[in-house]
Amino acid sequence: MSNASTATATGAVPDFEHRHAAHCESGTVATLLRTRGLDLSEAMVFGIGGGFFFLYLPWLKMGGMPLTAYRDAPRCIIKNVCKRLGVRMRSERFRNPDEGMRALDALLAQGTPVGLQTNIFWLPYFPADMRFQYNGHNMVAYGKRGDEYLISDPVTDRTVTCPADALRRARFAKGVFAPRGLLYYPESVPAAPDLERVLPLAIRATAKRMVGIPLPVFGVRGIRFLAKHLESWPARYGVKKANALVGNVVRMQEEIGTGGAGFRFLYSAFLQEAGQLLNRPEWVEAAAALGATGDRWREFAILGAQLVKGRETADSAYRKLAETLRDCAAQEERIFTRLKTVV
Amino acid sequence: MKTSDVPQDDSILGEHRRACYALDEHGRYVVVASRGWEVEKVMNAQAVDEIRAQVETLRAQTLRGEVSPLAYHMARCQMTPGLLAANAGVWRWRVKRHLAPRPFARLDRAMLERYADALGMTVEALTQVPEKEQA
Numbered sequence: 001m002s003n004a005s006t007a008t009a010t011g012a013v014p015d016f017e018h019r020h021a022a023h024c025e026s027g028t029v030a031t032l033l034r035t036r037g038l039d040l041s042e043a044m045v046f047g048i049g050g051g052f053f054f055l056y057l058p059w060l061k062m063g064g065m066p067l068t069a070y071r072d073a074p075r076c077i078i079k080n081v082c083k084r085l086g087v088r089m090r091s092e093r094f095r096n097p098d099e100g101m102r103a104l105d106a107l108l109a110q111g112t113p114v115g116l117q118t119n120i121f122w123l124p125y126f127p128a129d130m131r132f133q134y135n136g137h138n139m140v141a142y143g144k145r146g147d148e149y150l151i152s153d154p155v156t157d158r159t160v161t162c163p164a165d166a167l168r169r170a171r172f173a174k175g176v177f178a179p180r181g182l183l184y185y186p187e188s189v190p191a192a193p194d195l196e197r198v199l200p201l202a203i204r205a206t207a208k209r210m211v212g213i214p215l216p217v218f219g220v221r222g223i224r225f226l227a228k229h230l231e232s233w234p235a236r237y238g239v240k241k242a243n244a245l246v247g248n249v250v251r252m253q254e255e256i257g258t259g260g261a262g263f264r265f266l267y268s269a270f271l272q273e274a275g276q277l278l279n280r281p282e283w284v285e286a287a288a289a290l291g292a293t294g295d296r297w298r299e300f301a302i303l304g305a306q307l308v309k310g311r312e313t314a315d316s317a318y319r320k321l322a323e324t325l326r327d328c329a330a331q332e333e334r335i336f337t338r339l340k341t342v343v
Numbered sequence: 344m345k346t347s348d349v350p351q352d353d354s355i356l357g358e359h360r361r362a363c364y365a366l367d368e369h370g371r372y373v374v375v376a377s378r379g380w381e382v383e384k385v386m387n388a389q390a391v392d393e394i395r396a397q398v399e400t401l402r403a404q405t406l407r408g409e410v411s412p413l414a415y416h417m418a419r420c421q422m423t424p425g426l427l428a429a430n431a432g433v434w435r436w437r438v439k440r441h442l443a444p445r446p447f448a449r450l451d452r453a454m455l456e457r458y459a460d461a462l463g464m465t466v467e468a469l470t471q472v473p474e475k476e477q478a
Contacts, residue, residue, distance in 0.1 A: 020362045129387055
């Protein structure tokens with residue numbers, strides 16, 4: 001890993017500043033906007049992009065596990081941020097990998113930092129045990145040195161390099177959410193977006209999604225749905241498989257770049273910053289409440305780990321897990337029902 | 344969570360650091376670089392061990408001539424026949440067929456190259472499996 005200050009290669013963006021982020025998509029968008037003069041924190045980008053969500057789709061299996069997500073679909077942050085702030089983002093996909101790599105090189109040669117969608121399995125700078133076949137990873141390329149790309153991956157604490165061959169593989173991997181070489185960069189960024197208008201709108205949209213979708217799988221209802229299913233897992237699948245399913249939920253919450261507690265702390269940070277910026281004490285209050293919910297989600301993770309380690313007898317443990325989930329659901333229901341009305 | 348509560352456990356991360364949001368002494372959120380969390384390690388190990396066990400079974404089966412080396416390398420890259428088919432540009436039913444030793448042994452160089460490329464390895468490596476269990 002090389003440091004940002006030593007990145008004086010040909011085709012590198014001058015004075016590029018790397019910032020450590022919790023989530024790849026919000027971190028990437030924040031970096032791209034900052035290079036064009038709009039300095040928003042990752043939390044602000046995450047909040048404005050409406051990244052916060054919950055969904056549990058038991059019928060949609062990913063690697064044999066029911067899909068559980070603590071966030072909205074990939075690319076939703078990019079889409080919402082562009083729409084709400086009035087950013088014009090240029091996106092390109094490529095059928096031909098050679099063409100895709102040439103286009104990237106040309107942009108870097110002009111000094112344009114570029115957002116890339118990649119498959120994490122092929123990125124050599126990640127620890128081996130974190131590399132899974134997942135196509136929705138976002139990062140910024142800001143230069144090229146010989147056969148290596150200079151990468152600002154928001155979820156790493158410093159800049160890294162990636163060999164061209166690996167990057168090409170990562171950009172053109174196939175499967176679910178196949179990136180098809182996607183690259184993107186802002187063409188125009190407003191100097192001073194109207195946050196007085198945008199922030200309430202973004203918070204209202206997220207609150208509505210959390211408590212207002214009349215389907216059992218989304219938002220707070222999704223959390224309760226998961227609690228109900230989770231209780232029946234040991235009887236339905238046997239303890240071993242049931243434990244693996246719990247493990248999968250916890251990994252979605254903690255391992256997959258969420259800033260802790262499945263984005264709850266990240267969104268809480270957004271509410272705090274937004275509330276202080278626009279002087280809305282009710283948002284700051286909601287931030288504190290959501291932070292407390294985040295702590296409760298962490299307890300869920302700890303319980304899950306004890307179960308997997310075999311320190312808990314299965315039946316009571318599953319009941320406790322489900323209770324914790326219901327508690328999180330109740331707290332979030334209160335928070336977002338209020339946010340929907342006060343905004 | 345307070346900054347002092349951000350876990351700094353030995354974990355899967357190695358040199359890597361994870362960004363966590365936590366409250367500083369003034370009650371404001373800041374980003375704290377975490378070395379990892381025990382909980383995360385336990386859950387990750389559960390998933391990784393499962394994959395490793397599968398890969399190891401396939402390695403032994405390959406050595407016994409029950410499956411082709413392609414089956415081993417496919418599992419090592421965490422791919423299903425469908426995903427390998429998409430990456431190599433081969434029909435899925437053909438991939439499934441090539442997981443058996445005999446049809447695999449009859450593949451020509453061009454086909455082997457397609458698989459090798461999709462799995463990020465050389466043709467020579469693709470036609471073999473390691474004698475010993477991989478860490």
